[in-house]
Amino acid sequence: MSTPRHSPPPLRSPEQRRGDPATSELLSLKSVRKCFGDNVVLRDVDLTVEPGQCVVLIGASGSGKSTLLRCVNLLEVVDDGVITFDGRDITDPRVDGDDVRSRMGMVFQAYNLFPHLDVIGNVTLALRLVHDVPADEARARGLAMLERVGLAEKAKARPDDLSGGQQQRVAIARALVANPRLMLLDEVTSALDPELVGEVLDLLTELKGEGVTMLLNTHEMGFARDVADRVCFLHDGHIHEQGSPEQVLGDPQQERTRTFLSRIRAS
């Protein structure tokens, strides 16, 4: 805990971040299974995310989207299967979970901001404690990140005094500030009005342009279509269909996917 686990990841150019195409995937799940008691929430999940890609999970409420992201972030221990991240099996119990998590950025469905810290404190906490960035440099990086999500003037505010959309963007800034290899975004657009959905979309598209790899889930099909390189349809904890957004959203092969999409469109 006291010794630095690693130095802050250097800023990489998009080309470098995309990595060597030969060692393709950044993240892969093989036959992942997760249960809560008798409730099998994820079964036989196979999924790969390549560097620079944006993979979007869709599926009904309760289908296991959040659980999948938490398993990847090692916040839940899988019951079977293998998850590899950056070429390493992170489901191996000997792996340092804190180190793995420090290289991923997670945005929670309910944001989970720290109410006792102000906005800048939220954003810089991990830089200071985990990445051993000196306080003033952490502050500068935090402010730059807040500037980027359009909240520089709220740096001193408490999370409770912000609107839902503002909290959302602080959560994104907090996850992004340490240059994670992979961003995990749980329902980033759930609390936002259409105009703000557009703003977050722009931000994510921008990040994608910089080569940030993303795995996210959403109920906004338009959002999925615009930002995704690949869409995965999750039903009852299993990925029933995956492919390009045009294919999965436009011409789904599976009956279940069609039912799900028609229900969503109807509402």
Add this chain to the structure above:
Amino acid sequence: MTDRVAAEPQEAWRPSSVQLERDEWRRRRTIRSAAIAAGSTLFLLGAIGGAVVSSPGWDRVRETYFSWDKAVSSFPAVLDGLWLNIRVMVVCWILILLLSLTVAVVRTLRGPVAFPLRLLGTAYVDVFRGLPLLLVIFLLGFGGPALSLQGLPTSPLFWGGAALVLSYSAYVAEVFRAGIESVHPSQRLAGRSLGLSYGQTLRHVVLPQAWRRVIPPLMNDLVSLQKDSGLIAVLGVTDAIRKAQIETALDFNYTPYVVAGVLFCCLTIPMARLTDRYARKKGYHGAGGHL
């Protein structure tokens, strides 16, 4: 989204007649309510005071409990004793906070590795919450020195203080534990997701939030400790109560006890007000508004 809406020019706004009328009504109601509250309080106090003063035994009671001369003559001795209470309280309180926080954290550890520690913590809390404080003071106060342990003093002050610390820590540990467990698990998840270790998450995410929530109950325990610090008088420690007792024994006038009581209140009341202010200032509260 307020941050995207251009601010309207502020000078343009004049309260409408409806608003003026509402403000006027609220103002009048506030004055009237305050007048009623003040009047009824005065009446109640007057009635109680009148009943006491006009009672047949009042003159004797006033002489034995509220004798001004006796109060003045015993004041220095009682105040001197109170100084010991204050020192006992401060030292014990610091030790109590440290011990109880440790016990609380140990009791919230997860996993089989921590099981023996958890068991120890639980046993300690169960035993010392069950034992009456006076009993612990007697047991440690007379038994402790008899042990003649190497390096430990045998003074009743030390062992009395130890009894207070052990007894109170068991209660305060439960206050801390409730505070720690009241912090939503999603806060831990958020901390860990950033790469913070278990300990870092506890230290920087969970405990600061728990701390704020437990300040009022902690304060309550501190005030209680202040009074109970007087119990070590039974070991012969000359604190405020013992001093008052000695003064009383001179002429069987009980005024010194009243003096001691007033002095104890002078300590606790400002402290309670101070905590209220602190909790309000540091507290984060949602959109409470006027409700």
